[in-house]
Amino acid sequence: MAMPISGFIIATLVALVGVYMGMSIYSNYNCECCDNKRISLDVKGLEEDFKSRLFGQHIASEVILKAVKGSLSTPNPKKPLTMSLHGYSGTGKNFASQLLAQNLYKNGLTSQYYHVFTATLHFPHVQLIDQYQNDLRKWIRGNVTLCPRSMFIFDEMDKMHPGLINAIKPFLDYTNEVDKVDYRKAIFIFLSNTGGDKINELTLSFLMSGKKRESIKLSELEEELSMTVFNNSNSGFWQTTLIQTNLIDHFIPFLPLEFEHVMSCVRAELKSRGVTNESIVATIASSMVYYPKEEKLLSVKGCKTVASKVNLYF
Template sequence: MQANSNILVSVLFFHLTIFSLCPVETLEPVTSGIAVVTALAASGLFAGYELLKCRMYECCDDRWLIANLTGMKTALESRLHGQHLVVDTTVRAITGHIKNKNPQKALVLAFHGWTGGGKNFVSKIIAEHLYHKGMESQYVHLFIATLHFPHASKVETYKDQLRTWIKGNTTKCPRTLFIFDEMDKMPEGLIDAIKPFLDVYPEINGVNYRKTTFIFLSNTGGNAITEHTIAHWEKGKRREEIKHKDMENVIILSAYNEHGGLWHSNIIEMNLISSFVPFLPLERKHVKMCIRDDLRAKNISDEKITEEILSKVADELQYHPPSKQLFSKSGCKRVSQKVDLILEDFDND
């Protein structure tokens, strides 16, 4: 069906092109009338084809770009544990950018923190609530440094490929989301290739990049964030009292000075990152929340989810610092695997 529709549209456009190339005075009245009718019919058929196609296949319109901002906020508040700074900063940044019909520049979020803190999880939630197809959307692009940019010696080639990819996909849909994972493992200097797309230019070579969103995920700054959180705890302060402004400068210094994708980058120097978002290290109580979520996802009823099971899984993880055992070194990243092992033990008992 789709192939036949494409052929029909191509034929109609061919005739439209032929008629458009013919001077009006060279056509007889009847021929001119036929040309006009054919053009109108073709445009009507094309509009109908586009309407039908976009009902069945993903297009860059409101049916597929859902922008469920309320749902995103609710999902982050209920499914993300121990990250009050992430919820507040991310929701405000994305909501402001999406609601602005003419943003000044692309939205650029830098997620920093230890592994397992929820950086990929939050990116997934964002995609799920901005695009009908979530991470499977053709307008969501995930780059993994060790997979897509493994060789430091090929930085110049990667730069050309990256610029071409971003330009082509932004041309197709201005509301495109680009996610860069493992920024700490990205070849140094590569990310500066996209600097023009993040700046305040109205357009570059006819393409407007100001409605795009870029998310950088990095472990860089994780140690500094953790040490700051420990110092806060030692003062007897509640975790929820940590403010975004307390952490932002810590992240900027770490991202700029630690070797990795943002090391001495022009993107940081030119203040093109909209917000540095700190992912705090997760405490044991947050890990237990993740364990409960995983058990529920595996169809374990709440009455069977005992404190014994939660503690047994949590005890399988390593905590920092050794003397205080405050924070999970791997966050919630290994929780699902540990749950499987514990469930197997319980089944065998």
């Protein structure tokens, strides 16, 4: 017997409700919620990653770990955590930021609360600076509204228009709310090559005088870094109110890498490919370029081209 029209409609509605409820439960189960289950710093994990995977950066490892722990453990921080990482390409600035995200968010680098802006990719045209400013403010506001524990990475700061940084200054200040949004639990990280000369110069002088790189202290570099990035017209921070008003919490140097660190990078790359061949590690590391010409103490490109070098052997 055919089902009456009214019965068919009711049955269809029940089925649809069931499907909706099933999808809702599935969605809620798989969603990335902004809570302590999905966002919680694995302190031991980050510490171990810095120790075993971020080579030659004793200052950066210590400062980042302490800064993030302090910010996240404070129920009501006075401002967002704002760090500026400096050093030449291949020293680990991007990698350190990624390790932090992997140990903070349950979804790691795929987390919807982890955002990366690259100057040459996202803000390439100077004539569109006004549009970029508006878009950037809206993007940050929208994402912090979604989750206060959002992280924003600004890469290639030395290629970024200073106006963009001034545009987000209100979000980084000592204030409870900006247009009814609280930004104090967010994390802002700036990556830049600016100051690399000073960092490399100091590191080289330590090594040439027989001292170990581990004896270099943050206090010997931090103030000079802040002055360098403020006065350098190619820094992205040039004459910005961000520095004038002391809104950068930490200027963190990434030191140039030595031969032993490049060897560690080679081992890590080989391991990621399932290869164990200690006999070729030194050979690959030696194929990199080092300076000064005679002493060959420091790697010119850090670990930047290690993967490409390994490709030549496997």
